[in-house]
Amino acid sequence: MSSAASDAGEQLRAKLASRRPTMKDVATLAQVSLSTVSRFVNGDPGRPELVARIQDAIDLLGYRRDLTASTLRRADRASASVGVLVADVGNPFFAAVLRGVEEVARARGSLTVAASSDEDPARERDLAAALIARRIDGLIVVPAAEDSSYLRPERQVGVPLAFIDRPPRFLDADTVLSDNAAGTATATRHLLDAGHSRIGFLGDRERIFTCAERLRGYREAIGTVDPALIRLELDEAGVEAATRSLLTLPDPPTALLTSQNLLTMGAIRALRRLGAQHRVALVGFDDIPLADAVEPSVTVVAQRPVDLGRRAAELLFDRIDGYDGPSRRMIVETQLIERESSHLRPRVSPQRAS
Amino acid sequence: MSSAASDAGEQLRAKLASRRPTMKDVATLAQVSLSTVSRFVNGDPGRPELVARIQDAIDLLGYRRDLTASTLRRADRASASVGVLVADVGNPFFAAVLRGVEEVARARGSLTVAASSDEDPARERDLAAALIARRIDGLIVVPAAEDSSYLRPERQVGVPLAFIDRPPRFLDADTVLSDNAAGTATATRHLLDAGHSRIGFLGDRERIFTCAERLRGYREAIGTVDPALIRLELDEAGVEAATRSLLTLPDPPTALLTSQNLLTMGAIRALRRLGAQHRVALVGFDDIPLADAVEPSVTVVAQRPVDLGRRAAELLFDRIDGYDGPSRRMIVETQLIERESSHLRPRVSPQRAS
DNA sequence: CTGAAAGCGCTTACAG
């Protein structure tokens, strides 16, 4: 770059003060038109001579393109970002889902905007609106709301949508689910095979699809259900009391099934505190860190959360790329990881032995 | 709304087909000017009569404001979103950090755009550029790069910046850190007090600030350091071999210190596999799920990742709100959570006993 | 209080 141009750059830079340089500034400094800079920035170079001037001007000014302005004007309206709405980005399960989405998005040059609904339907709606107002190219939702039809207008207008972990209700859209019922059915049969007939079920909120499905798999596999053995609406703290209460029943369960990761951790702690971890069998839904290292190690129905995220992102990008066929549903298989806690044989409980 | 207006709405709706309705569509349907709709949408109502017409038109069309266009034009340029760059959104530690940031951002009406650098400096730079190109109001970074000066132009131009977990190098910016060295020093003294003199240190990458600091705390507390007891550049898989190798030294360590969550989990597994978990003491940096439920339960130096995220977000929003003072550094204290694994007394190893 | 007009930073036909 000539020293004259460099001086011009310095002057322009000073003039800009703390303003972010624009494409127009680059054009002025490089002494070309705005269109030429735009074409260059978009990968349509032009004469080598001009290219060099433009690149120098960009470097000198520290120019960064404003993608929001670009999105606004371009024909395809692509913002190169997708939104993800989960219950809690801090929960390891959803964190892994998010990671799966991000991998696929990144391979496609897209960024991921994540938000936590905290299982609050109103917050979910607000966040969905906030994401869509920012012109994301598509939205992935783990629905907290029982009714996803609030997204119908967005769908109509062509915002690609995909659901993970729980299907939308009153709305037709691509969905990726774990095989929840099959997972708990397998786990339940596994416990029945080990000789357990009284199996307790510890679940979170029945209105959440995954809990309802996992309960259904348990019910179907077990045959005759004793409602006294089912405890729902639990959180990590509530599990301890529920476990204690189950184990002090006149005819207590000899095995427990927990419906999700936080409840499994709560149940592990509760059994240990009761000194019952080697007496009462346990299977948890969703694998957890160190499940293999506690004593006894804990059998789980492992999900594949990263895959859930990846698959949903793939379905979403299909739509972003123009696929307009009927909505699809994918099931990601769960896997029973047999560890020690499910190989405990049923024993007569202390109360009954006395 | 009159039926004539409603008909007009239906017609406009049909005409829009699958196009997203704009403020102009609303203005046309409500028979007011664009400015009036804009003012209404921005909370400056006007005559009740017009307000009603505008609200009806918005509802009928399913109008959603385009925030990217709004950001482009408005005086303050606020996009109501902040960016966060961590090593891996799927790692529970960073997931918790993200959650903390999101809480504060949400309270401020901002969305959070998260991305994973995977400890790759080049990717970090790309992602930072991608975020800034989307006009985020501020950027929070867990730096993978050894040199953060690539962000200087952004800083110059007024993009608020905050760093978490590791300080920026060659750049002056607000930073929130755990007291890493103090944490490992406390842990080391705790082990020394229990009678251990040979304490192994298992770390990840020394070029990462947190690892270096935690190593420093260990070195300073222990006094005379035996380099044979320090193993670095480990990942979760490599920890097992490193543990085995340490324990088969002629004069093996009687206690281990691990520098982060994944390594602690690896060490727990390794010790169990070697049958050494009740013989070799262990303290991990960063708490992990079920650390309280393994046998022996694992003593840790707990960090407060959600607080790290919150504090950094608060510093960031101060800047977004216009604070322009010198950069600040906040230390979030760690806490030694004493469990069983650090209360094991040093024992002569089997080899030496034989 | 309301509306016409300019313009945010960019892309994209359209001429030359």
Place this chain on the structure above:
DNA sequence: CTGAAAGCGCTTACAG
């Protein structure tokens, strides 16, 4: 290949 001009959806002085 290059440049002048229109316009994406919105906000914001400025008149009336």
